[in-house]
Amino acid sequence: MATCGICKVRKIDVNAERMRGFCDECSDRTGIWWSIESIPPLRPVKPCVRCNHPQLVRSLMRETRGYGNGSVVAPMGLAYDVTEFWGNPTANDRAPQGAVVAYACLQCGFTELYTWLPHLVPIGPQFGTEIVDVSTSLDAGPFR
Numbered sequence: 001m002a003t004c005g006i007c008k009v010r011k012i013d014v015n016a017e018r019m020r021g022f023c024d025e026c027s028d029r030t031g032i033w034w035s036i037e038s039i040p041p042l043r044p045v046k047p048c049v050r051c052n053h054p055q056l057v058r059s060l061m062r063e064t065r066g067y068g069n070g071s072v073v074a075p076m077g078l079a080y081d082v083t084e085f086w087g088n089p090t091a092n093d094r095a096p097q098g099a100v101v102a103y104a105c106l107q108c109g110f111t112e113l114y115t116w117l118p119h120l121v122p123i124g125p126q127f128g129t130e131i132v133d134v135s136t137s138l139d140a141g142p143f144r
């Protein structure tokens with residue numbers, strides 16, 4: 001049986017644990033819900049656009065909420081699912097939609113952000129998202 005890739009102690013036996021390589025406890029406490037290796041490349045394979053350095057750090061962006069025992073570390077989402085809570089639309093902080101992955105240049109620190117599975121991000125005012133389509137204005141733009 002495989003062992004958790006974070007604590008190196010607990011056995012991982014359920015399917016979800018095996019897929020990410022971490023036990024539920026570690027995944028919950030670190031906010032690493034998916035192993036970085038399981039996320040496909042999101043950035044074109046090229047050096048830093050600013051200084052041309054060939055090495056970058058890739059990171060699953062996370063955020064923390066709350067304090068002390070009530071704090072939560074979770075992946076940062078481009079948006080959050082919204083559910084009804086006592087009749088009120090409420091962002092579900094356990095349901096980030098579109099994980100944000102950063103690529104930071106090891107030399108100059110310039111950082112690019114990419115969203116994993118952007119086509120699955122919900123669109124609407126309740127999610128704080130909208131579609132920006134520049135295809136109709138390209139022909140009349142000043143850079144033509």
Ligand SMILES: [Zn+2]
Binds near residue numbers: 005009
């Ligand atoms: Zn663990």
Ligand SMILES: [Zn+2]
Binds near residue numbers: 049050053105106107
């Ligand atoms: Zn750089």
